[in-house]
Amino acid sequence: MANRTVRPTLTDVAARAGVSKSLVSLVMRGEQGVSPATRQRVREAADALGYQPDSRARLLRSGRSRLLGVVFGIEHAFHVDLVTALYTAARDSGYELALSAVTPERDETEATASLLQDRCEALIMLGPRTPAPALARLATRLPVVVLARDVRGADVIRTADADGLRQAVDHLAGLGHRRIAHIDGGRAPGAADRRRGYREAMHAHGLGRHVHIIAGGLTEDEGATAARTLLHQSRPPTAITVFNDRCATGVLDVLVRAGTRVPEQVSVVGFDDSHLARLAHISLTTIAQDVPTMTRLAVARAIERIDGLAVAHRASVVTPHLVIRSTTGPVAD
Amino acid sequence: MANRTVRPTLTDVAARAGVSKSLVSLVMRGEQGVSPATRQRVREAADALGYQPDSRARLLRSGRSRLLGVVFGIEHAFHVDLVTALYTAARDSGYELALSAVTPERDETEATASLLQDRCEALIMLGPRTPAPALARLATRLPVVVLARDVRGADVIRTADADGLRQAVDHLAGLGHRRIAHIDGGRAPGAADRRRGYREAMHAHGLGRHVHIIAGGLTEDEGATAARTLLHQSRPPTAITVFNDRCATGVLDVLVRAGTRVPEQVSVVGFDDSHLARLAHISLTTIAQDVPTMTRLAVARAIERIDGLAVAHRASVVTPHLVIRSTTGPVAD
DNA sequence: ACCGTACTCTGGAACGTTCCAGGACCCACC
DNA sequence: GGTGGGTCCTGGAACGTTCCAGAGTACGGT
Structure with a gap:
């Protein structure tokens, strides 16, 4: 052959x-x-x-690639949801996606560099960890849209993280909860805002003295660890808001294994509404990021800038909304 | 600006x-x-x-792209693991990866077509659902390596699925289990072999009359449903082998929620050793597919064929191995 | 002084497209 | 029967590289 x-x-x-x-x-x-x-x-x-x-020859000649580069963390459930939606958003606008994954052995710099050589017309970066100055430098070379992180010097599409946590606390407070804890995301993009939103909402409900923030992270394991810490406390909270869904599944798992009934004894609220949350057996109440809107905006902004329309870097903030499923309920006593 | x-x-x-x-x-x-x-x-x-x-021009002229196209299901935990490993395997061989994701709204045909335009030198397809004849036709146009599925007319790298299930059953039988059930993967790639391996191993242990196969699938939800069916039976099994890790997490979740203690009352064995299984709070005993070997082989085979060395299509079968974690233990009574 | 050889460097033809200017043809109209 | 304006099609010049054949120089050996 x-x-x-x-x-x-x-x-x-x-x-x-x-x-x-x-x-x-x-x-x-x-x-x-x-x-x-x-x-x-x-x-x-x-x-x-x-x-x-042959797309190469085609692009070489036409000078355009109609290619949007996407840098994403392949192991992040929420990034996967975003990529899925980006594919359709891009197609609707006549662009293709070039994926470049960040893995434990392939960092963001490498992922970005490979897209640059491919002559993408713009870069869409999902929750990048690259320092702001480096991002800004990159943005002088080609349009860069940052998704799910707030940063200066580039276009940003993000969720109103603080507002999301306010909604979560409102919901829980409305169910009678007072001892509401927050498992945070550490240095992850958005974590600071969510923390702040939690704190402010607690104060708004006159629950300032119940503010309780436990170090978490964005993985299941980190959620599990945080949940174990909570369980060992003398007066554990009756409700927990968690940095994201992935972390929340870790929390749920530990609670269930410890025999804690959810939501009868403890209510749990996640963040993202990633596909994890929707799994029937998890059925997590969560703050849904508006993925279709965010991705559409991201693609639109990228194209706008490719066409030379945009002037100053802007940040678009998309409002999230509460999705009530089975992990929240009225306070026990 | x-x-x-x-x-x-x-x-x-x-x-x-x-x-x-x-x-x-x-x-x-x-x-x-x-x-x-x-x-x-x-x-x-x-x-x-x-x-x-400009890589486009460079590749256009040199006639080579040094690009391996990868078609994968972005929502499959195991595919994510494979992609991660493929990145490094490709880099070690001086090739780059072009990713094309299959999503609920973007089918395999579309994913494949986009890679063809990019002039990839070969295609690596992860557990493709494309019918065999179509795959064979594709393989006449460029080298195609199929990973994690058995098919004629293309190069195949796959795990000895049947052997994996034999190992699982051996392990469980060794722990004294007799009522060992299998939650299968339906029409998913590899499912038939795993089913067969289970059946054969049961007979080899003289447990033929305990053979019990429940319809499952490859998602958490399908696992959860299957587990609920099992729980409602008069004499539920003391051990369950599950099509894959993802499905097994669904099973575990239902068991734990029902108050069934794992592994004291029921042992569970997954398949893949995807990152899910390794999560501390899940800690799933599983049959590990040898990802580094499989991905290295896949890349090597692709390159071999690009260089025109390979003659007939071959299938390489990689032996999996049992990883004992916390979801299996001696039989109860 | 001449040749051969090794080392640097150069010009121009590809690669497979798209883009642009224009050619060929047909039909209708005055 | 020429002119005008369609519609349909063509030739050749780009695009930014790599590749090939060969030009120019310097140096050693005879």
Whole structure:
């Protein structure tokens, strides 16, 4: 075997159809000004040869790649949700996505560099950890849209994190809870705002003296650890707001294993409304980030800037909303 | 703003350094046959202009992309593990990865098509659902390596699924279990083999009459549903082997919520050893697929075929191994 | 002084597209 | 029967690289 045929080119198709390559190019791009008959003939020739346009040559010539680079953490449930939505948002705008994953062995710098070589027209970065100055420098080279993190020097699309936690606390307070704790996300993007939102909401409800923040993180394990700490306290909280869904599943798991009934004894609220939260057996009450809106905005902003329309860097803040599922209920006593 | 400068090209660098573009090309590629002095001068000129080679043009001309396309299901925990490992395997061999995700709204055909346009030199497909004939047709156009599924007409790297389940059953039988059930993966790649392995191993241990297969799937929800069915039975099994880790976490969750103690009352064994299984609070006993070996093999096979070395399509079967964690223990009574 | 060889370097032709200017043809109109 | 304006199609020049053949220089050996 190994007789992998050389890929057919425009010229091959043109020869077979008996027309010029320019004409084939027109047909392949679906431009108008081609008679139905020839269009048909060219299409057939292309199909017969199994012709596929070479995007590299195409992009090289046209100077445009219609490619949006996406840097994301492949192990973050919420990033996965965002990528999924970005795919459709990009397609709707006539752009393609070039994914570049951040893994434990492939850092953000490497992920970004590979996209730069691919001549993406803009970069969409999901919750990047790159320091602000470096991001700003990057943004001078090509449009950069930062999703799910607040940072100066680039365009930002993010959720009103503080407001989200206010909604969570409102909900719990409305159910009669007073000892409401918060398991935070440490230095993760958005964590500071969520912490602040929690604190402010607690004060607004006159629960200032019950403010209780436990160090958590963004993984299941960190949630589990935090939950164990809580369980060992003399007066454990009756409700917990957690940095994100992933961390919350860790919390839930520890609670359930300890025989704590959720929500009868303890209510739990997550954040993100990632696909984890929606799993039937988890059914987590959570603060839903508006993924469709955020991704649409991100793509729109990127394109705006590609087209040279945007002037100053802007931050768009999208309002999240509470999704009540099965992990919250009225306070016990 | 919006004065995004036009990217400098070889010609620009050449002009600034007062040499030909061929020479600059040599320097940029690190070829030898350039005097240290000029090399230095060219480097400086390139840095001063912030020159970055255009991979599109580079690849167009050289005819090679050094790009391996990867089609994967972004929501599958195990695929995520594979992609992570593929990144390093590819890098070690001097190749880059082009990711194309399958999402609920973006099917395999679409994901594959986009990679074809990028002129990847080979395709690595993770547990593809594409019918065998279509895969075979694809394989005539470019090298295709199928990972984690058995199929004719393409190169295959897969785990000895049946053997994995034998190990699981051996382990459980060794712990004294007799009523060992299997929650299967339906039509998922590998499911049939695992089912068979389970059945054969049960017979080998003289437990033929205890063979008990429940319909499951590859998601948490499907695992949860299956577990509920099991719980409602008059004589529930004392041990369960599950199609994969993801499904097993759903099973675990239902068991724990029902107050069933794991492993005291029921032992559970997963499959994959994905990152889910390793989470401290889950700590799932599982059959580990040998991800480093599989990904290295996949990349090696792809390259072999790119270089025109491989002749017939081959299937490499990688042996999995049992990882004992906290969800299995001696039988209760 | 001449040749050969090794080392640097250069010019120009690809690669597979898109883009632009324009050619060929047809039809209608005065 | 020329002119005008469509519509459909073509040729060739880009795009930014790499690759190839060969030009120019310097140096050692005879």
